[in-house]
Amino acid sequence: MDESARSKFLNMVRAHQERGDPCGWCDQVYRDAGGDVTAVFWADLVPNPYLLDWLENHPANSDKLRAVTVGCGVGDDAEALAACGYQVTAFDVSPAAIALCRQRYPDSRVNYVVADLFNHPQEWTLGFDLVFECNTIQVLPGDYRVRALNAIAAMVAPGGDALISCRSRNTGEKEDAFPLPLDRPEIDGFVRAGLREESFVVYDDEQVPPVEHFFAWYSRR
Ligand SMILES: C[S@@+](CC[C@H](N)C(=O)[O-])C[C@H]1O[C@@H](n2cnc3c(N)ncnc32)[C@H](O)[C@@H]1O
DSSP states (O other), X not given: OOHHHXXXXXXXXXXXXXXXXXXXXHHHHHHHTTTOGGGSTTOOSSOOHHHHHHHHHSOOSOTTOEEEEETOTTSHHHHHHHHTTOEEEEEESOHHHHHHHHHHOTTOSSEEEEOOTTSOOGGGTTOEEEEEEESSGGGSOTHHHHHHHHHHHHTEEEEEEEEEEEEBOOTTSSTTOSSOXXXXXXXXXXXXXXXXXXXXXXXXXXXXXXXXXXXXXXXXO
């Protein structure tokens, strides 16, 4: 995205945030794509490689395991989970994102749903054996972040797992960035929310210049 497009984008995000609609701008991005997934600038159009690696090392031991993809975007991660045998619910607050998923995967076994992390069906609480979150918290402002983190943690069933992928930063750095990467104290909120940290990876992705990331695995065991 060039400077002028980025500045226009940030103004659109700010306008939504200022009118108390912190997630509405996402739908605009998907709608502007006009059915062309390659126009969704954050969509890699391949599953998260760290998710694939975890799934390979922890094969599903039953065809009854339920997984959820939070803020599922255009569906690659949800499809990877379904391919590994999970019964997958993939939700996004953006109706246009869910429409793109259904357009891409018309015969999918994934249950694609328009839903808001802050107001989701009650049965999703403690409802999933595997919760996958990638890059949703970091696009939210202020108090919405801790609310999102707690809502994601609360979806993990007893005995279940959560995998969290996000941009990262050192505490005190990049405070004005958008998206705002998570720092270690912030992501540790998953432990404060009652989950156990199983593994924690800090890495740079392959963009030029590289972007720092966390990939964290938590459980409710
Ligand atoms: C940066 S995108 C990441 C999408 C996808 N997870 C990925 O990695 O490509 C953030 C996603 O979170 C969704 N989102 C934002 N707020 C949400 C909410 N309150 N409930 C559900 N989804 C939300 C957006 O619509 C968007 O699809």
